Amino acid sequence: MSELVVETRSLVKRYGGSGRQSVAAVDGLNMRVERGSIYGFLGRNGAGKTTTIRVLAGLAKATSGSARVLGLDATRDPIAILERTGFVIDKMLLPSMHGNDLVRFNRGFFPRWSDALAKRYAESLEIPMDRKFKKLSHGNKTKLCLLLALAQNPELLVLDEPTAGLDPVVTDQLLRVLVEDFANDGRTLLMSSHHLSEVEKIADWVGIIDKGKLLLEARLDDIRANYRRVRAVGERLPQGGPEVLTISATEGVAEYVLSAAAEGFAAGLRSNGATILDVQPMNLSEIFLELVGRENHVPVEVLA
Amino acid sequence: MYLWKYWRESRIVFGISMLGIALLAWLVLKGVWHIGLDHGHSGMPDPREIAKLLMASLYLQVPVSAFLAWVMGSFGVGRSLGEDSGSYLLTRPRRRYWFLWRDWGFGFLQLVFALILANLLIGYLIHRLLGAAGGPLSGSVMLRDVVSPVPLAAVIGLNCLAMIAFAGLIFGITYFSTISLKHARGVMLGAGIVLGYVILSVVVRHYWPAIELPNLLMRVFQTSPVSNEPVNLSEHMGPSLAMRAAVMMLFPVGAQLILERGEI
Numbered sequence: 001m002s003e004l005v006v007e008t009r010s011l012v013k014r015y016g017g018s019g020r021q022s023v024a025a026v027d028g029l030n031m032r033v034e035r036g037s038i039y040g041f042l043g044r045n046g047a048g049k050t051t052t053i054r055v056l057a058g059l060a061k062a063t064s065g066s067a068r069v070l071g072l073d074a075t076r077d078p079i080a081i082l083e084r085t086g087f088v089i090d091k092m093l094l095p096s097m098h099g100n101d102l103v104r105f106n107r108g109f110f111p112r113w114s115d116a117l118a119k120r121y122a123e124s125l126e127i128p129m130d131r132k133f134k135k136l137s138h139g140n141k142t143k144l145c146l147l148l149a150l151a152q153n154p155e156l157l158v159l160d161e162p163t164a165g166l167d168p169v170v171t172d173q174l175l176r177v178l179v180e181d182f183a184n185d186g187r188t189l190l191m192s193s194h195h196l197s198e199v200e201k202i203a204d205w206v207g208i209i210d211k212g213k214l215l216l217e218a219r220l221d222d223i224r225a226n227y228r229r230v231r232a233v234g235e236r237l238p239q240g241g242p243e244v245l246t247i248s249a250t251e252g253v254a255e256y257v258l259s260a261a262a263e264g265f266a267a268g269l270r271s272n273g274a275t276i277l278d279v280q281p282m283n284l285s286e287i288f289l290e291l292v293g294r295e296n297h298v299p300v301e302v303l304a
Numbered sequence: 305m306y307l308w309k310y311w312r313e314s315r316i317v318f319g320i321s322m323l324g325i326a327l328l329a330w331l332v333l334k335g336v337w338h339i340g341l342d343h344g345h346s347g348m349p350d351p352r353e354i355a356k357l358l359m360a361s362l363y364l365q366v367p368v369s370a371f372l373a374w375v376m377g378s379f380g381v382g383r384s385l386g387e388d389s390g391s392y393l394l395t396r397p398r399r400r401y402w403f404l405w406r407d408w409g410f411g412f413l414q415l416v417f418a419l420i421l422a423n424l425l426i427g428y429l430i431h432r433l434l435g436a437a438g439g440p441l442s443g444s445v446m447l448r449d450v451v452s453p454v455p456l457a458a459v460i461g462l463n464c465l466a467m468i469a470f471a472g473l474i475f476g477i478t479y480f481s482t483i484s485l486k487h488a489r490g491v492m493l494g495a496g497i498v499l500g501y502v503i504l505s506v507v508v509r510h511y512w513p514a515i516e517l518p519n520l521l522m523r524v525f526q527t528s529p530v531s532n533e534p535v536n537l538s539e540h541m542g543p544s545l546a547m548r549a550a551v552m553m554l555f556p557v558g559a560q561l562i563l564e565r566g567e568i
Contacts, residue, residue, distance in 0.1 A: 057395050059568040082397035089391040094309065094384065101312075108305035109396040145392075 004068075005156050005188045006033035006056060011065035013051050013212075025051040027212030028065070033190050033205070038183050040199030040220075041192040042284075043209040044292055049192035050089070052209070053160050057087045070156060083111060085156045086149030091142050099129030099136075099144055103151070110152040118151035125173060139170040146174060150182060157182060159191045163198055175202055200284045208291055215291045216245075218259075220284070227282045228262030229290075231255050234274025241265060246290050253277065257290045306403065310410045313379040321372055321418045325425060332429050354430060354445050355534040359525050361426045362463045365419075366521060369467055370498070373415055373474035378491040380407030381563065382482025390486070390568045400563045408479060408556045415475055419467045427460035449526070449536040459524070462541065466522040469548040473520060474498055476555030483559040486566070522548055 013026040026048045033039045043049045054060040055067050058078030067074040069081045093102055103118045122129050125143040128136065136144065142162060149157055157178070163171045179202050183189045193199050199206060200220065208216040227245075237254045239247065243265060245257040258265055266276045282290075330336075381403050384393045394400060434443065434456065444453035478494030485493060498520070505517045522544055525534035538544075 054391070054568070057391070059391055059394060061567065079397045079399065082395055087391075087395045089395070090388055092388045093392050094389050095387055096312070097309075105305055105309060106396070109398065 003035040005035045007068045009066045012063045014063045024212050037205045038189045038203045040203035040206040047209045048212040086154035088145045088149050088159045091145045093133045095134035112153040121147040156188045196285045210292045226260040229280045231277040232269050232274045317375050318414050359534045369471040373471040376411045377475040377478025385486040386488040401560050415471050423464035462524045470521045472552040480555040480559040
């Protein structure tokens with residue numbers, strides 16, 4: 001079994017006290033990130049991604065459940081976690097410091113800090129290090145945040161919406177650095193996003209969260225290989241099944257989204273007299289919309 | 305390295321305060337600013353004038369040091385939280401109290417340094433006045449109700465301690481407020497708390513004369529109820545100072561509790 005660098009068990013984070021008016025930003029989250037993987041943590045705005053990351057970083061305390069990072073408890077051992085993990089959450093550094101000042105400021109905090117890496121990323125990402133943080137463009141601010149996280153030489157990098165608001169060129173620059181320089185080195189990247197195409201480009205695992213619950217956690221390759229949409233017409237069509245993620249019906253056509261064994265499922269429908277219109281592979285974006293774009297979800301589906 | 309962050313934030317204010325003290329020193333040393341004292345029949349300065357001057361110097365420092373402490377209290381973690389860089393700062397691998405006590409300690413140290421310097425200057429100015437007058441007054445202060453002269457250094461020291469306790473309190477209240485609100489508005493809250501307390505003291509004194517709220521500034525001199533001039537050193541200054549130090553420390557401790565329990 002692979003080593004887990006992030007693991008949450010029944011993680012709950014509620015805001016607004018413990019009464020009826022409290023809101024669960026994270027609601028029983030069971031998340032598993034394997035060492036060496038690139039994990040795309042997907043969800044709409046307000047789905048619970050940032051709250052989960054804040055709990056992992058020790059910035060927020062879980063209401064119940066547990067969160068472990070690099071085998072350490074996020075509540076009890078935050079310092080040991082922070083020494084070995086690079087977090088980029090709000091993309092806001094100390095506004096009046098220059099890039100070079102921020103490098104100098106960070107250096108003393110991290111035992112594995114590398115000035116050479118900082119210099120290298122400053123050059124390759126073309127960051128104006130002699131300009132104050134508050135005067136940098138949005139893209140350069142994000143790049144500088146990433147530079148500081150990378151130069152601390154972390155085992156795990158946790159990024160919250162790193163490409164939000166960036167133009168395609170900067171996005172491509174960042175993703176290349178993350179994959180080629182960081183993840184290819186066998187280190188783990190956990191990245192939240194709602195830009196599915198970017199995640200699909202680089203991730204090998206995805207987790208889809210909505211309303212604080214993890215709806216899906218699977219290898220991207222498994223999704224590509226196994227997830228199918230089956231459209232069928234007929235009477236007495238089944239209303240569920242072990243591999244069925246969602247079911248919908250439009251104008252007499254039933255649409256099933258299956259996490260596996262689509263051909264077998266289609267054969268079963270045929271044997272019950274149904275007509276199969278098509279069995280189509282699905283991309284991440286379609287699966288995301290099926291899971292998150294609907295009101296009623298079939299609960300968590302985990303492919304080990 | 306972290307102290308360097310606080311220093312970057314506070315250095316302009318600290319530099320201005322040093323410049324102010326340097327300017328004052330220059331004015332005094334060059335003789336541009338001359339303080340005249342009433343001389344008695346003997347041709348010597350009236351001893352009561354020196355005591356009055358010492359008390360006035362204490363009150364003159366109040367607005368300046370309050371402002372300095374207020375501004376200094378606005379720097380540090382609270383400021384970072386207000387600038388939305390709290391999640392960055394507090395994901396540096398240190399306990400939250402580590403940041404807080406470095407801010408508070410370094411800020412307080414700068415305040416203490418500025419206040420000691422200012423009081424040394426005041427002491428030197430008065431020493432020169434006494435020295436110029438010559439005679440038995442040199443190096444000491446006469447108070448009406450005290451038989452033997454009080455060493456000038458002791459009075460200056462007490463003034464300095466009173467100012468440090470006062471400025472430390474304002475500094476702590478402001479620092480606490482910025483942490484509690486996680487916003488720059490905390491600076492205004494800090495000022496509001498202090499001003500509110502002063503107004504409350506006035507109201508209480510007016511309507512309930514029997515009740516006296518503790519003064520924000522430690523009383524160094526006993527004053528004559530008639531002329532309001534200093535007649536003696538205050539009693540129980542040791543316990544008063546200890547109490548003030550304890551109250552002063554409540555604010556950073558409170559700020560620590562809030563920061564440790566708070567969510568960023």
